[in-house]
Amino acid sequence: MHSKKIGLLGYLVVQVAILTAGCNRHEDQSTPSNDTKSQEDITLILDVQNGDEIHRVEFKIKGSKARSDSKDTSISTIHDPHQGITILDHVNKLYQKVPLPAIPSPTELSPEIKEILTESFEMRFTGEKKKIGSWDCEKFIIFDSYTKDIPISIQSKIVAWIARDFKEGASIQARKDRLAPNQLVELLNLTASTKLEMPGFAVRTDSVTGNGPHTVSTCAEIRHDPLDSEIFEIPASYKEVSIP
16 A cells, blocks of 8 residues: 655645535435434445546445445545544554644635635536436535646545425535535635535536546445444554554
């Protein structure tokens, strides 16, 4: 296993894509949310397409932790908004802790980065609508820096297809927001002098950076089955490996 160093702008774009990723849920959209339901265990069944490859991923949420399991690999990740990410290698029974990258305060950002962030975040409804699964969705441009005079390697775009009438979606989105790095959200909010708020529930996200392939995330199902707390902990038999 290895880690990659990415620039600040690249990190921001990746994390916002995670923050805004949604799902397509097949049930009555008018179901109201309530406090008990908003605390239920949740499993999102996601189809993640990167270029020509499609992977089925289970993203499980319990309390303040989350876990990702891919049906195509032997790797899982445990997400903790306070401690970072733990990568589990089930074949070799190893684990690796990856801390959250340090995010500078707005005062530490260069004027160029501040300008790119401020001008590239749009949350703009394009006027396009389409049905995804059982959902009537509207297309929003969340972030687009392709029009900026910056290196192609950090040019990025994030599009979200949002269902505004999914009442329970707001609470699910909020739980996903809490699992994303809060420092990042605060940085974006402070830099742009506005609060990043989704106008509904993101059914699908489509993100691209540079000349790379598009990454499209769509959730096929949400389950509310109880989750065992143990799956969000490191197995006792696994050995830690350090980041090179």
